[in-house]
Amino acid sequence: MVSSFDKFQKRRLISSYFSVILSVFLVLFLLGILGFFIINSKKLADDFKEKIAMTVFFKNTANDSILNDFGTELKSKAFSKSFVYVSKETAAKQHTDIIGENFMEFLGENPLQNSFDIHLKADYVVKDSITKVESQLRKNPMISDIVYDKQLVNLVNDNINKVSMWILIISGFLTFIAVLLINSSLRLSIHSNRFIIKTMQMVGATKSFIRKPFVMRSIKLGMIGAGLAIIALIGVLVYVQVNFPDLGILDNKILVAVVLLMVFGIGVLITWISTYFATQRFLNLRTDDLY
Incomplete structure (x- = not known):
């Protein structure tokens, strides 16, 4: 018979997994939207210029x-x-x-x-x-x-330069926040298993052996979150294409595919790196520091 403690542990584990997937999904979805905005910003700017x-x-x-x-x-x-x-x-x-x-x-x-x-x-x-x-x-x-309209020409070019600069700043900031959010979620997930990690280490298991299941699990969670983000991004692209066909957001299918692949790759990469360092931290802790 399953004890109430085991049920609690299972619920906490599922909640931890869900928080990781949700963090990965939200961050990658925002990064994907930003990526599509960047690759289409020049086209939008060019279209506006050519209307003058x-x-x-x-x-x-x-x-x-x-x-x-x-x-x-x-x-x-x-x-x-x-x-x-x-x-x-x-x-x-x-x-x-x-x-x-x-x-x-x-x-x-x-x-x-x-x-x-x-x-x-x-x-x-x-x-x-x-x-x-x-x-x-x-x-x-x-x-x-x-x-x-000479003033309009100058105004358009000046604003495009300013917008491009801010896009780069925002992109860098969001990427940094993405790493922090996903890293925090994964560290909380691994924190609940710190005693298991230390027990395995005490019976002679190597660091790579202990780390492997945690890394593989996190990569799977990252893939799920990235997959959900890709589905949501495709939905947004289809909606924009249907309602605003003049933007031609799906005209360059190669760039669209590249952005979606990058979203998937970033999801896997960030979860792998974050889990590696999170497990490494607990592997290096002394037993007294676990409490």
Whole structure:
């Protein structure tokens, strides 16, 4: 018949296992979310940069041939992501829709100019590169003006640099916390077996022999926690992909697989290292220090 003490020990052991698995799951889930944010942060930043339009206005003397040649030239330019030709008639209609009245009725003519809205590739939406692009385009004598939001370009690049720095700091901090949390849970789990460890050591068992079952058990718990974290991460990815398809978070399946494998590997590695040092601590304690 199982004694009440044995039942208590079993419940405490199960509770200890559960706390380890929960710690591993929560920490690895947060690290996985952070990992996906990091690998997609550049894509998100690039998408935002490429939405900033550079508008090139042409003189009224520029005929259709000149405009068509400029459009053909843009297709071959390395800096051009996409472009849209906006005739002055189209521009007038857009202005009329915005302000709610036809301004040409009292002006008597259309003062607007034919233009191209050019969306640059993300690598060119930085201060030095975009200035070079502007200088290159202004060499065309038929271009009257080039307009884009210079302050927005500078603001975007400055904020991206700041965000990238903070992401690295937060990543390092979370990794440190992850090791501490998992290590604490494993040490508490092993603490309940300190007398067994010392008894085995007193009857002549080697340190590696004593350590092996604890390490293997912790690795299994780490694998379970990592597996649960991976399942939760896949669920989050599918949810984001379904509800926010424009983000294309699952477009690069190789990077997604790498992050998931890293989550699994970190779970195994941290539990192995933490258990190794935790058991080593109790193996080196004197018998009097166990109490």
